[in-house]
Amino acid sequence: xxxxxxxxxxxxxxxxxxxxxxxxxxxxxxxxxxxxxxxxxxxxxxxxxxxxxxxxxxxxxxxxxxxxxxxxxxxxxxxxxxxxxxxxxxxxxxxxxxxxxxxxxxxxxxxxxxxxxxxxxxxxxxxxxxxxxxxxxxxxxxxxxxxxxxxxxxxxxxxxxxxxxxxxxxxxxxxxxxxxxxxxxxxxxxxxxxxxxxxxxxxxxxxxxxxxxxxxxxxxxxxxxxxxxxxxxxxxxxxxxxxxxxxxxxxxxxxxxxxxxxxxxxxxxxxxxxxxxxxxxxxxxxxxxxxxxxxxxxxxxxxxxxxxxx
Amino acid sequence: xxxxxxxxxxxxxxxxxxxxxxxxxxxxxxxxxxxxxxxxxxxxxxxxxxxxxxxxxxxxxxxxxxxxxxxxxxxxxxxxxxxxxxxxxxxxxxxxxxxxxxxxxxxxxxxxxxxxxxxxxxxxxxxxxxxxxxxxxxxxxxxxxxxxxxxxxxxxxxxxxxxxxxxxxxxxxxxxxxxxxxxxxxxxxxxxxxxxxxxxxxxxxxxxxxxxxxxxxxxxxxxxxxxxxxxxxxxxxxxxxxxxxxxxxxxxxxxxxxxxxxxxxxxxxxxxxxxxxxxxxxxxxxxxxxxxxxxxxxxxxxxxxxxxxxxxxxxxxxxxxxxxxxxxxxxxxxxxxxxxxxxxxxxxxxxxxxxxxxxxxxxxxxxxxxxxxxxxxxxxxxxxxxxxxxxxxxxxxxxxxxxxxxx
Ligand SMILES: [Zn+2]
Ligand SMILES: [Zn+2]
Ligand SMILES: [Zn+2]
Numbered sequence: 001x002x003x004x005x006x007x008x009x010x011x012x013x014x015x016x017x018x019x020x021x022x023x024x025x026x027x028x029x030x031x032x033x034x035x036x037x038x039x040x041x042x043x044x045x046x047x048x049x050x051x052x053x054x055x056x057x058x059x060x061x062x063x064x065x066x067x068x069x070x071x072x073x074x075x076x077x078x079x080x081x082x083x084x085x086x087x088x089x090x091x092x093x094x095x096x097x098x099x100x101x102x103x104x105x106x107x108x109x110x111x112x113x114x115x116x117x118x119x120x121x122x123x124x125x126x127x128x129x130x131x132x133x134x135x136x137x138x139x140x141x142x143x144x145x146x147x148x149x150x151x152x153x154x155x156x157x158x159x160x161x162x163x164x165x166x167x168x169x170x171x172x173x174x175x176x177x178x179x180x181x182x183x184x185x186x187x188x189x190x191x192x193x194x195x196x197x198x199x200x201x202x203x204x205x206x207x208x209x210x211x212x213x214x215x216x217x218x219x220x221x222x223x224x225x226x227x228x229x230x231x232x233x234x235x236x237x238x239x240x241x242x243x244x245x246x247x248x249x250x251x252x253x254x255x256x257x258x259x260x261x262x263x264x265x266x267x268x269x270x271x272x273x274x275x276x277x278x279x280x281x282x283x284x285x286x287x288x289x290x291x292x293x294x295x296x297x298x299x300x301x302x303x304x305x306x307x308x309x310x
Numbered sequence: 311x312x313x314x315x316x317x318x319x320x321x322x323x324x325x326x327x328x329x330x331x332x333x334x335x336x337x338x339x340x341x342x343x344x345x346x347x348x349x350x351x352x353x354x355x356x357x358x359x360x361x362x363x364x365x366x367x368x369x370x371x372x373x374x375x376x377x378x379x380x381x382x383x384x385x386x387x388x389x390x391x392x393x394x395x396x397x398x399x400x401x402x403x404x405x406x407x408x409x410x411x412x413x414x415x416x417x418x419x420x421x422x423x424x425x426x427x428x429x430x431x432x433x434x435x436x437x438x439x440x441x442x443x444x445x446x447x448x449x450x451x452x453x454x455x456x457x458x459x460x461x462x463x464x465x466x467x468x469x470x471x472x473x474x475x476x477x478x479x480x481x482x483x484x485x486x487x488x489x490x491x492x493x494x495x496x497x498x499x500x501x502x503x504x505x506x507x508x509x510x511x512x513x514x515x516x517x518x519x520x521x522x523x524x525x526x527x528x529x530x531x532x533x534x535x536x537x538x539x540x541x542x543x544x545x546x547x548x549x550x551x552x553x554x555x556x557x558x559x560x561x562x563x564x565x566x567x568x569x570x571x572x573x574x575x576x577x578x579x580x581x582x583x584x585x586x587x588x589x590x591x592x593x594x595x596x597x598x599x600x601x602x603x604x605x606x607x608x609x610x611x612x613x614x615x616x617x618x619x620x621x622x623x624x625x626x627x628x629x630x631x632x633x634x635x636x637x638x639x640x641x642x643x644x645x646x647x648x649x650x651x652x653x654x655x656x657x658x659x660x661x662x663x664x665x666x667x668x669x670x671x672x673x674x675x676x677x678x679x680x681x682x683x684x685x686x687x688x689x690x691x692x693x694x695x696x697x698x699x700x701x702x703x704x705x706x707x708x709x710x711x712x713x714x715x716x717x
Contacts, residue, residue, distance in 0.1 A: 189406075201426065201429065203418055203422050203425075203426075205418075205422075205527075205709060205710045205712075205713045205714065206527070206710075206713045206714045206715060207523065207526060207527065207714075208419060208421035208422040208425055208524060208525055208526055208527045208531075208710070208714075209422075209425060209523050209524055210422055210425035210426050210428075210429050210524065211429060212429075225523075226523035226524070227523070236709075236713065237713060239418070241414055241415075241418075241426070243429075244430065254410070255410060255411070255412055255430075256399070256402065256411075
C-alpha cells in the first residue's frame with residue numbers, strides 16, 4: 001500500500017481541492033531524520049471517533065504530518081481544528097489519488113504560535129475497526145449467524161465518509177425464521193429428517209423376480225425366493241438396484257428424497273427452495289502499513305513534482 | 311386373426327350377441343332401469359412401464375389422472391436413453407402422492423420393470439398401461455368392475471387403433487382389432503377360453519401377482535401371466551368398454567415385423583411348451599376350460615396354418631387337385647360373407663357406431679389381409695418350433711436372455 005507510483009502525477013490543484021488550505025500551505029520539501037523520526041511535511045486528513053467507533057463528523061479536518069516513525073507521528077493542525085475525541089483515523093493521500101487510512105490515538109497536544117501541535121500513536125478503536133476481523137463478517141458459533149462486531153450504524157458512518165467500501169463477499173442460504181445458517185441434505189419429504197436409509201432391491205435375471213435384497217440372503221448363500229435358484233452371483237445372475245428410501249423417524253417411504261434445510265439455531269426444517277439467500281457484506285479499506293510511510297509518501301510527492309530529494 | 315377367424319367366431323359371436331340382446335330387452339321390461347354401472351371401487355395402481363417413451367408418457371399420464379378416485383400411478387423407466395425419467399419425475403412432482411417415478415440406471419427388461427412397479431404398490435388392483443397409449447375416460451372404472459367377483463384374476467381390455475384412417479394399413483388393423491379384440495375377446499371370455507390380456511391395458515389382482523412372484527421373462531409375458539393366473543384357478547374376463555387407444559404401425563413392413571414378434575411367442579412357446587401340463591388330464595392343474603383354450607389356440611394357430619401350407623404344396627405338386635377358378639371365388643366370397651355377418655354383433659356392441667361403421671367398410675378386403683397375417687403366423691410359429699426364435703428377441707436385454715430358461 002505504500003508503493004507510490006512516481007509515474008502518475010497528481011496536479012497541485014487536485015491536492016488543494018482535496019485537502020484545503022493547510023495542504024497548499026505545506027512546504028513540499030522532502031524529509032530528514034531526527035531522533036529516529038523522519039521529518040516531513042505531508043498533508044493529510046483527520047477524522048475524530050466517538051468512544052463507540054462512530055465518526056464524530058463526516059467531514060475530516062485537514063492536518064500536516066511534521067514527523068513520523070513506525071508507530072507514532074506529530075501533526076500540525078489549524079487553531080480551530082482540535083479533535084473532540086482522542087481516537088482518530090488518519091487519511092493519507094497517495095500520488096495516484098487513493099487514500100490510505102490508519103487508526104491513531106492522541107497522546108498529547110500543545111498550542112503553539114502556528115497552530116496546534118499533536119503527538120499521536122498508532123492504535124485505538126479506529127485501528128481496531130480497520131482490522132480485517134472487524135470488517136469481514138464471521139460465523140457466530142452460538143447462533144450460527146454471520147455477524148460483524150460493530151453496529152451497522154458505525155459502518156454506515158464510515159461508509160458515508162468514504163473510508164470503507166461495501167463489498168458482497170459471498171451469499172449464504174439461511175433459515176427464513178431466524179436467519180441462522182442451515183445445513184442442507186437430502187432428507188425425508190414428510191418430516192425433513194436426514195435419518196433415512198435406502199433399501200436395496202435385487203433382480204434375478206432368469207425369473208425377472210424383484211424383491212428387497214434382504215429376501216435373497218440366506219445363512220449360507222444368495223438364493224432367489226421366487227424360483228429358489230441358489231448360489232447367485234451378482235452381475236451375472238442378479239443385480240442390485242436402488243429401492244425406496246425409508247425414514248427412521250416417521251416411517252415415510254418413497255423413491256425420491258427432497259433437499260431439505262435444517263436450521264442450526266432454531267432447528268426448523270424447510271424445503272431447500274424456501275431458504276433465504278443472504279448476502280454476506282464486508283467492507284474494504286486501504287490501510288496505511290506504517291506511520292513511517294507518511295514520510296515516504298511526502299518524498300515521492302516531491303519527486304513527482306520534479307524536485308531532487310534530499 | 312387368420313382367414314378362419316371370421317368363420318371361427320362367427321357362430322359363437324352371433325349367438326352371444328343375440329343372447330345379450332334378449333337379456334337387455336328382458337331387463338328393460340322387468341326393471342325399466344339400466345344396470346347400475348360402477349359400484350366397485352378398489353384401490354388401483356396404474357403401472358406405466360416403458361423404454362424410451364419420453365415423448366408419449368406425458369399424454370398417457372394425463373389420460374389416466376383424475377379418471378378414478380383411488381388411483382396411484384407408478385412410472386418405471388427401464389433404463390431409457392431419452393428423457394423418460396425426467397418426464398416421469400416432472401409428473402411426480404406435479405402430482406405428489408399420486409404419481410411416482412422409478413427409474414433404473416440400465417435396462418433390465420419389461421418383466422422385471424413391471425415387477426419393480428408391483429414391489430412399490432399395495433393397491434388391490436394393478437393395471438398395466440403402455441406408455442404410448444391413451445385410456446378412455448371410464449377405462450379404469452370399467453376394468454375394476456369385474457374384480458367384484460372374487461374368482462376373477464385378470465381383466466382384459468379393448469385395444470383400439472387410434473390412427474385408423476392414416477392409410478390402408480391402419481384401416482385394416484382398425485377393423486381387425488374391432489373384430490378380434492372388441493367382439494372376439496367378449497365371446498372368448500364368455501366361453502371362458504380367453505388366454506390373453508394385452509400388455510397395452512389389462513387389470514390384475516395384485517395379490518395374485520405377488521403370489522406368482524410377478525411376471526416371467528418375456529417376450530409374451532402378458533400371455534404367460536394370464537395363463538399362470540388361470541392355472542391358479544382364477545377367471546379371465548373382459549371389460550369390453552375399457553378402451554385403450556394405441557398407435558398402430560403405419561407401414562406394411564412395420565406391421566409384419568410387429569406381428570412376427572407377437573405371433574411367435576404365443577401358442578408354441580406358452581401353450582405347446584411352457585404350460586403344456588395344464589392341458590394334460592392327469593395333471594393337477596388340469597381344467598377343461600384350459601384345455602379348450604389350448605386346443606383353440608393350437609388348432610387355429612398351428613393346425614390350420616400348416617394345413618393350408620400342406621394343401622398349397624399338394625396343389626403345386628398335383629395339378630389335378632387344383633381347384634377351378636370359380637372355386638377360389640366361392641371360397642373368397644364365403645369369407646367375405648362371414649366378415650359381413652360378424653359386422654352385425656360389432657354394430658350391436660359398438661358405442662361409436664358412426665366411427666366403427668366407417669372402419670368396417672374395409673370388410674371386402676379383410677380376407678386378403680388376414681391371409682397375409684396367416685403367412686406371418688406360419689413363418690413365426692415355424693421359427694419358434696425349429697429355432698426358439700422368441701428367445702433371441704431384442705425385446706429382452708442380452709444379459710437376461712443369456713441366463714433365463716428356455717421353454
Ligand atoms: Zn420422516
Ligand atoms: Zn429367481
Ligand atoms: Zn432458524
